[in-house]
Amino acid sequence: MKIIKLKSIHIQNFKGCVNKLISFGELTKIYGANATGKTTVFDAFTWLLFGKDSHGSAKFDIRTLDKDGKMIDNLEICVEAILSVDGEEYTLKKVQKQKFVKKRGTGTTEFQGNVNEFEINGYPKSEKDFKEFISGMIDEKIFNLVTNPIAFTSLPWKEQREILMQFVVEKPDAQIAEEYGDKFLKLIPELRIASTDDILKKYTKAKNTLKEKMTEIPARIDEVSKQLVTVDVGALEVEKAAKETALKKVEDKLAGGTEKSKEINAKREQVMNLKFDLSDISNKETEILMEKRRGVASECNEVEEKLMSLKRQANSIAVDIESAEKQKESAETDKKKFIDEWRREKASVFPEMKTFLEYTPLPELAEDDLICPTCGQSLPKEVREKRISDYEERKKNDEERYKKSKAEYEERYISDKEKFEKNRENNLKSITEKGQKAADNIREYQKIINDKQQELEAVNAEIAKFEETLKEKEEIIDSIPAVADMSKNEEYQKISEQILMLENEIEEMSKETVGKTELEAKKAVLRDEISDIVAKIKSADNSKVKERIEELEKEKAEVGQKIAEQEQMIDLTEEFIREKMNRISSVINEKFKVVSFRLFENQINGGLKECCECTVNGVPYSSLNNGHRIIAGLDIISSLSKLNGVDCPIFLDNAESISKDNLPDVQSQLICMYVTDDKELKVEV
Structure with a gap:
């Protein structure tokens, strides 16, 4: 020390x-x-x-x-x-x-x-x-910290924290996690390749994307659910049977008797069977149309999902472009700053050498200097010669001192100028390198921007393409009729003609029946009602719609599980950070006798927030009286002195x-x- x-x-x-x-x-x-x-x-x-x-x-x-x-x-x-x-x-x-x-x-x-x-x-x-x-x-900064008891606590908390972290021997996060056994086993592979901040960003981003997807699924389920047809088939079958019985009674009355009724009923049964055949043919054609609509609707869903994915991708690229533009602006600011620095340094000039003072020779030896001041007579010869010799020696020494001083002055000027020129050259070189790096960064960020813009244009082109495709698919769905057009179906038309012929025959056989007009009207009403019931029963098949709803519900459950997995990794990472910070806090606080430091605080949402607060027996430094602050400051100085291997005078004010x-x-x-x-x-x- x-x-x-x-x-x-x-x-x-x-x-x-x-x-x-x-x-x-x-x-x-x-x-x-x-x-x-x-x-x-x-x-x-x-x-x-x-x-x-x-x-x-x-x-x-x-x-x-x-x-x-x-x-x-x-x-x-x-x-x-x-x-x-x-x-x-x-x-x-x-x-x-x-x-x-x-x-x-x-x-x-x-x-x-x-x-x-x-x-x-x-x-x-x-x-x-x-x-x-x-x-x-x-070092000046260390001197301030170990001589003044309030110097450390006067620093911003981030600087205090940075200094305290010097007490900790750094280990890789993965190694720290391994020391906890199986507790962070799932996190260790991530810690080997990324920091905790990056891990949190990764899983938070994945969670947000999944949540966005989760919010879309209920709307899709609701949209599909609108296609469900709510029909009580059993009740319709009962109602249909009742209507058919009533119809038979009406037809019996119209037949006018048992034998004639049997014949009429046989024809009516034949008509009913033919109508069932018509209904089957119509239903098959309609089912084909519905299958086409479902197929196109499925394709629409796939296109919509792709569109949402592309739009998220476009948003992500736009964020990347914005980030690169900010970094480019920062690099351009740096470049301008380095250009200005380079110009100032280039313009700096070492001052011209000032003229060295002219030599002022010693005053010449006067005659009075060779006369005795007491008696006024000339000094003895040997004394006069000694004084003259001494004067010449002083004069010579004075001239030599002047020459030496002048030579030293000129040498020092040359040396200082060389140092200045060398220092300026080094500074220019350093500034040039920094400026070049800033210029390289500008080009690099511009390339990123250009690449990302091209990528964004490509994605937007894809979006436009899929939007056009979606529009086409929707037009196809609209073009497919809900009910099949049977006017061109030969089999359907042939059976319709048979039905018409039989119904004419029945009508001729039933003319003799009393109350024919009223019964015919009732018969027509019952037939229409039965046809409506049959149509409702046929349309009650929701199997395809329910299958799609089940798929979406399954997807919803899977997305929910994935969200839970992301949250689990986020919680595990935050728990690791908490354990790591507790360990670091313990190591740091062991270095002090009086004070302790709180290096993080828990958030309401369960996360962590970095801080650095000095305390004495749990009391924050800001709440201590002046005497306790001084004692705390001396404890901090003692530990910082050991950390930096230096022992300096401490000035204790108040x-x-x-x-x-x-x-x-x-x-x-x-x-x-x-x-x-x-x-x-x-x-x-």
Whole structure:
């Protein structure tokens, strides 16, 4: 574990702190009233390392203000700290100066920004080198998390969750499922090839498609059920027998006597049999027509099912096109962004080398320099020669120092320019690659769009084709008559003629019967009623319709079973996620002594929703008082420090919220800041 300790910090002209030197121990307590500069110490430390305040913001004022609230110019802001990193000490220094430039042709100066200077162990460093040193020592994000007790809980819950997941050694989902024995046996093959999210999407989509199909089946059953003919055949047979008996009595009366009646009845029976033959012929022809209608109706159902399938397919393709168009728009935005970045980078130019200051030679040795200041006489010869020799030596050394400085300046410029050019070249290359990738993505998504549009056009063409086919089938059904036309049936016509001849004979034989007109009328009525009953009995065959209804009911049951199977897989997947998250929660919470984390919550519909909530003894962090929040924060820092293998100084603000007896024992260096009545900072090590 890397151990970083803050040994001391020297703050000058930073946020109102004119000059303050603080030394730190393992436990350092800083006392002071509000606005006396306690937080300024932490801000100065983070500004030195990362150029930000203790809350991670780079936009904050560090320059001292006068009594009117205006910034005081021409003050150098300086923060210098001594750090111990694994026992080796480093002195880090950062100075900020204001840059003023005199306006040409005027006596006024103009502020042109701040300039930061950096040192490590007394050696001047560029900002880049300084930042590289700091990042090599510790990552900024990790530093914030292990130095500030409220840093972690201030993050969005998704970032908190992402950090906590680093405590878990990842295993493939299939391997985790196998550890539960037979519980998730059915799910393991799916987990080997897909994530839980993809599995849920797969079975949810299948379930929704099946539910859509399920909603269509009752309507189809209802439509077919309308073709059922509701007839009580038994009652019709009884009624028919009664009518036939009545008809016979009427015909007997018309016959006028037993013998004549027998003859007439024989002819009538012959007529009845012939009519039955006519009915059979008519029914057979009608049945042929009905079979044709049923065949075409079945074809219509198949076409309708295909149409529904094609329309669902078209909707799915349209969704894919919309998704690809959004991805293409995103790629086009990225491409434009990279083009702009490339142009800015391409336009960046390393500044021209400024002219090195002209050499100013040492003042020539004057005669007065060779005269004794006490007596005013010329110095002895050996002394004069020594002074002249020393002057020449200084002059020579001064010229050499100037040449060396100038050469170093030019070499540093060349080196910096080469680094700039190389860095720009690398940046251009990286941006070009990103832009090319974005362009490739645009082409790829456009190809997907084109392919999908062609596919959609093909499907729409199929839809149009099947709609036309459906229309043709419906026209065919409408063209098939419900009752057969027997006018061209020779056998039917021949029997009809026989019936007509016999009925004429019967009529001639029955003329002598008393009340003939009334009986004939009654006879005609009974015949018509019997014919109607026979027609109703013939039309009462619902076997084909019932068979189709049974098929649809069976299909409904099968779809219902499939829906149940999809829901079973969804429930099993959600149960696996729940078990996995319980296991992960347990592993993570074992890493903490005080706090626990709730990583998911159950939904009303039985599903899971990801979350990340810190609790202490079941109480949410947001409901804790300030003291318990600090204790929770220290527990989190302790675990995160172990996770990242680093031990940093912890700055504990508002430490008065915790009684001295309840101050947790932590391994890291602790810097506690207390709000007191002290008008000036008081430090206790």
